[in-house]
Amino acid sequence: MLIDTLTRWLLRAGAIVSALVMLLILAFLLIESWPVLDQITPTRFFTDTSWHPMEGAYNLMPMLSGTLLASVGALLLAIPLGIASALFIVFYAPIYFALPYKRLIELLAGIPSVVFGFWGLTTLVPLINQLHPPGASLLAAILVLTLMILPTITLTAYAALNAVPKEYLHGAAALGLSRWGMIYGVVFPAARSGIVAGIILAAGRAIGETMAVLMVAGNVVQHPEGLFDPIRTLAANIALEMAYAMGDHRAVLFVSGLLLMLLVMLLSAMAGKMENNQYA
Amino acid sequence: MNATPDNSLQNSCNCDDAYTLGPLQVGPPCCDPQPVIQVENLSLQYGGKTALEKVTLDIYRGCITALIGPSGCGKTSFLSAINRLIDLIPTCQISGHIRVDGEDIYDPGTNVQALRRKIGMVFQKPTPFPLSIRRNITLPLREHGITQRHKVEAIIEQVLRDVGLWDEVCDRLDTAALSLSGGQQQRLCIARALALNPEILLMDEPCSALDPIASGVVEDLISRLSGRYTIVIVTHNLAQARRIANYAAFFWIKERAGQLVEFGHCRHIFESPTHELTAAYVNGSRG
Numbered sequence: 001m002l003i004d005t006l007t008r009w010l011l012r013a014g015a016i017v018s019a020l021v022m023l024l025i026l027a028f029l030l031i032e033s034w035p036v037l038d039q040i041t042p043t044r045f046f047t048d049t050s051w052h053p054m055e056g057a058y059n060l061m062p063m064l065s066g067t068l069l070a071s072v073g074a075l076l077l078a079i080p081l082g083i084a085s086a087l088f089i090v091f092y093a094p095i096y097f098a099l100p101y102k103r104l105i106e107l108l109a110g111i112p113s114v115v116f117g118f119w120g121l122t123t124l125v126p127l128i129n130q131l132h133p134p135g136a137s138l139l140a141a142i143l144v145l146t147l148m149i150l151p152t153i154t155l156t157a158y159a160a161l162n163a164v165p166k167e168y169l170h171g172a173a174a175l176g177l178s179r180w181g182m183i184y185g186v187v188f189p190a191a192r193s194g195i196v197a198g199i200i201l202a203a204g205r206a207i208g209e210t211m212a213v214l215m216v217a218g219n220v221v222q223h224p225e226g227l228f229d230p231i232r233t234l235a236a237n238i239a240l241e242m243a244y245a246m247g248d249h250r251a252v253l254f255v256s257g258l259l260l261m262l263l264v265m266l267l268s269a270m271a272g273k274m275e276n277n278q279y280a
Numbered sequence: 281m282n283a284t285p286d287n288s289l290q291n292s293c294n295c296d297d298a299y300t301l302g303p304l305q306v307g308p309p310c311c312d313p314q315p316v317i318q319v320e321n322l323s324l325q326y327g328g329k330t331a332l333e334k335v336t337l338d339i340y341r342g343c344i345t346a347l348i349g350p351s352g353c354g355k356t357s358f359l360s361a362i363n364r365l366i367d368l369i370p371t372c373q374i375s376g377h378i379r380v381d382g383e384d385i386y387d388p389g390t391n392v393q394a395l396r397r398k399i400g401m402v403f404q405k406p407t408p409f410p411l412s413i414r415r416n417i418t419l420p421l422r423e424h425g426i427t428q429r430h431k432v433e434a435i436i437e438q439v440l441r442d443v444g445l446w447d448e449v450c451d452r453l454d455t456a457a458l459s460l461s462g463g464q465q466q467r468l469c470i471a472r473a474l475a476l477n478p479e480i481l482l483m484d485e486p487c488s489a490l491d492p493i494a495s496g497v498v499e500d501l502i503s504r505l506s507g508r509y510t511i512v513i514v515t516h517n518l519a520q521a522r523r524i525a526n527y528a529a530f531f532w533i534k535e536r537a538g539q540l541v542e543f544g545h546c547r548h549i550f551e552s553p554t555h556e557l558t559a560a561y562v563n564g565s566r567g
Contacts, residue, residue: 165407167405167407168407168409168410169368170368170403171409173368174363174400174403174473175397175420175423175473175476176392176395176396176420176423176424177393177420177423178393178423181419181423185409185423186409186411189409189410189411190409190410279410279411279415279458
């Protein structure tokens with residue numbers, strides 16, 4: 001009885017603390033960005049001529065497009081790769097190969113982001129430079145981000161595919177379905193919510209990734225016209241300018257932080273919608 | 281070991297109680313048994329551990345053959361050897377021959393998908409896929425190249441009527457199959473297997489996960505399906521086996537390996553078994 005009460009209150013306290021931290025961060029962002037939000041109309045973040053915060057020009061659009069392009073590009077590459085790897089581990093690879101392969105992917109997930117950035121800076125950027133200068137570019141950011149979110153997608157997709165009940169697989173095989181027929185017709189619908197959750201998680205990571213992207217993206221504030229143009233992401237912008245920003249400039253950086261949070265919140269709202277499998 | 285039906289009994293077989301001859305009946309009557317599955321010296325091992333040893337048995341066309349015996353005596357393994365579902369278990373080794381319509385199904389050239397289309401299977405636990413009711417039936421049809429809309433629709437209605445589910449679900453074919461009750465789910469699984477127009481139906485304790493009423497409905501359905509299909513059913517419910525089966529095969533565990541003890545007419549197995557183990561099992565004094 002006592003144990004139950006104690007457990008209940010401990011768990012409640014844990015839940016309240018987690019929720020509170022989230023709300024406090026939101027409040028903190030709002031308070032810090034309030035000086036600007038109060039003075040200027042929010043549309044100016046999209047309509048100002050440029051990003052010159054010292055002169056009062058606060059156009060965040062180039063950074064927003066940089067963030068979105070890098071993230072979407074990375075997702076476009078990492079989703080098929082990640083799902084293919086997971087399918088390979090669960091349904092195609094022989095067991096003596098599947099397990100070491102999975103360990104390798106887990107290792108990839110454990111590499112610190114700065115190491116990815118370092119590798120990108122010293123290896124990837126010079127390579128791209130040979131192809132098309134300057135090297136530090138949207139493409140470099142996409143490739144580094146792809147590597148970083150690939151293990152997230154692979155491992156969550158693996159978990160989702162592996163959790164599909166064996167009865168479904170046997171049932172599908174007994175109906176004479178080919179392996180691909182089984183995967184496409186039965187396994188994907190059954191594992192969809194887990195796979196989508198992994199993709200959303202990966203998208204969140206791609207949007208918020210700062211260090212690695214900052215090291216390879218070139219950080220020029222502009223709308224890129226091609227894959228080889230340098231970009232600056234919202235997260236990189238905060239990291240680059242926070243050290244010396246004052247007054248309104250500092251507040252606008254908090255606004256871009258808010259914008260990032262808004263993006264991630266949108267994503268999780270989408271995830272909630274898509275996870276509802278109407279047939280499960 | 282008596283692995284062939286007793287001839288004297290066979291000759292005196294009364295067609296009336298052999299099975300229900302519905303208008304759908306196409307197979308020969310049971311009194312004139314014609315083997316469709318011939319199992320010869322079948323042995324099965326899982327990672328070196330023998331599950332089934334030297335089973336020789338004929339399954340007759342259009343009849344219901346019940347496999348009875350205690351748990352772990354290899355009945356389910358036997359069943360999944362017939363449609364090669366056992367291939368899914370990597371450690372499994374098989375020896376001996378199984379011929380379906382005269383062709384050895386373990387021949388390297390066998391088209392396993394075509395074989396499984398010909399031999400439908402229903403599992404102990406109802407396993408509708410997490411899709412709509414309609415898609416549960418169209419998925420295997422599409423896989424086997426049946427895609428014309430009117431044909432697919434006709435098959436869906438036909439098989440759902442066959443299993444008595446049409447009136448219950450015809451207005452909600454696009455809702456989740458998993459929202460059906462257990463008995464309905466099992467009948468959907470049978471319908472799904474029937475949609476491929478198989479010759480043979482393998483049933484692994486199809487009623488054991490259902491409540492008594494649903495179980496009765498499914499049992500009646502199985503009786504109605506005999507004649508049109510050759511049915512091999514594993515059951516722990518001896519009364520059920522006695523009610524619906526034409527033939528029965530009794531398996532027992534000897535030296536940790538499953539073996540066929542006796543095979544013959546259902547009545548013969550239940551009323552005048554030749555083997556004392558069979559007698560003890562069907563009388564409930566062992567097993």
